[in-house]
Amino acid sequence: MDSTSLIAVASIVMAGFTTGIGCMMPAIGEGKAVASALSSLAQQPDAAPTITRTLFVGLAMIESTAIYCFVVSMILIFANPFWNHIIAK
Amino acid sequence: MKLSPDETIFWQYGFFTINLTLVTTWALMIVLIVAARLITRKLSTGITISRWQCMLEIIVTGINNQIKDIGLKNPNEYIGFIGTLFLFIGISNLFIIFPGYTPPTASLSTTAALAISVFIAVPFFGISKSGLGGYLKSYLKPTFIMLPFNLISEASRTLALAVRLFGNVMSGGMIVAILLSISPFIFPVIMNVLGLLTGMVQAYIFSILATVYITAAVHDSKKTAKPELVTNNKTNNNG
Numbered sequence: 604m605d606s607t608s609l610i611a612v613a614s615i616v617m618a619g620f621t622t623g624i625g626c627m628m629p630a631i632g633e634g635k636a637v638a639s640a641l642s643s644l645a646q647q648p649d650a651a652p653t654i655t656r657t658l659f660v661g662l663a664m665i666e667s668t669a670i671y672c673f674v675v676s677m678i679l680i681f682a683n684p685f686w687n688h689i690i691a692k
Numbered sequence: 693m694k695l696s697p698d699e700t701i702f703w704q705y706g707f708f709t710i711n712l713t714l715v716t717t718w719a720l721m722i723v724l725i726v727a728a729r730l731i732t733r734k735l736s737t738g739i740t741i742s743r744w745q746c747m748l749e750i751i752v753t754g755i756n757n758q759i760k761d762i763g764l765k766n767p768n769e770y771i772g773f774i775g776t777l778f779l780f781i782g783i784s785n786l787f788i789i790f791p792g793y794t795p796p797t798a799s800l801s802t803t804a805a806l807a808i809s810v811f812i813a814v815p816f817f818g819i820s821k822s823g824l825g826g827y828l829k830s831y832l833k834p835t836f837i838m839l840p841f842n843l844i845s846e847a848s849r850t851l852a853l854a855v856r857l858f859g860n861v862m863s864g865g866m867i868v869a870i871l872l873s874i875s876p877f878i879f880p881v882i883m884n885v886l887g888l889l890t891g892m893v894q895a896y897i898f899s900i901l902a903t904v905y906i907t908a909a910v911h912d913s914k915k916t917a918k919p920e921l922v923t924n925n926k927t928n929n930n931g
Contacts, residue, residue, distance in 0.1 A: 656761070656900070663897040667852055670859030677866070 610685050618676035625672020632665045696799040696862065713799040720784050720796065751779070758900070763907045770906060773813055777806065778899035785861060785891025788884065795891070798861045800854065807854035810902045811846070818909035830909065853901060860894045861887075 604612075640658040644651060697712035704710070731744045741749075755775045759767035784795045796802045818827040831842045864887035871880045 652761070656758075659893065660897060660900055660904070663856065663893070663901075667856040667859070670856055670863065673863055674855060674859045677862075 607689050610683075610689055614679045614683050614686060618679040621672050621676040621679070625669050625676075629665050629669040633662055636661055636665060696801075697794040697796065698799045698801060700794075712794060713796045713802055716784070716794065716796045717802065720780065720787070724779060724783060751775075755899075759903055762900070762903050764903065764910065770817070770903070773809075774899050774903055774906075777810075777902055778895050781806070781857065781898055782892055782895035785895060786888065788865075788887060788891065794865065795861050797857055797891075797894075798865055800858045803854040803858040806857070806898070807850045810853060810905065811850045813902070814846075814905050814909045817906050821910045827909065849901075849905065853898065857894055857898055860890055864890060 636658065640654055644654055647654075697716065700712040702710050702712070702715065728748075731742075731748050734742075735745060736742070752771070752775070755771055755778060756767040759770055759774060764770055781797060784797050787793050788795055815827060818830065821827075831839055833842075864883070868880045868883050868887065871883055
């Protein structure tokens, strides 16, 4: 395999892995966060506004890791610096 | 495929470029300013108020209550900054209901500018509360060993703010664009509705996080100034 196709294969495969693993792990984390928030909501419905706000902020924190993975795989596919370097040569 | 509206350039002369992001941002600012002027031109304190005034009152009261809930005692000092952030991001994400519109928050330059303004506003509010020395001492909390970590968290949370908003809005548009080529009729509409929801949630998150950072700076500095008065619970402020 020459370097052009090697870079293409590595980029595409790694983009898939990045999004795949980067979706799985934050999904587990978000599930745990939502589950414990729901059980505490059932125990203390009076604290609903505080729990909901904290839950939203925490979910956004967790989800941003998934977003980082998505951005990295988008860069690998659409704006790959190594690919651009090879193409420009 | 275009990753960001920065790549649509209308006019270019040397260093200066006018691209779609700039045009949309200025159009949004004009819309916000004109709408605010039109609504607040004839405010009434009577029993019946106009519908637009009611909407504006709901928004302002809601933002004030949220700021107060997080722990800033006097929300009127901060609503100018936090409310502007929320309204700008919210409106720019809401306008994706118009066809052909690209939200300016889908460009990393806009979100980086917003995050940098938060980065500047945090020491601004902290210093205005307790002076330069009191604010700088808050970096030495709990001990001086934490100084590099405090500095790193300051920089990393700014980066996280920018990339989070950019990634969410950009991914919404990107998913719709990809789905349009696969199943062009109904499904992109549903994803667009989801994009509306995430857009509003991201606007909320961005302003809430800005409030949390400002609260941490203000309270930490106050603790340095008068240690006996404050008994608040420390909010976790790592981006």
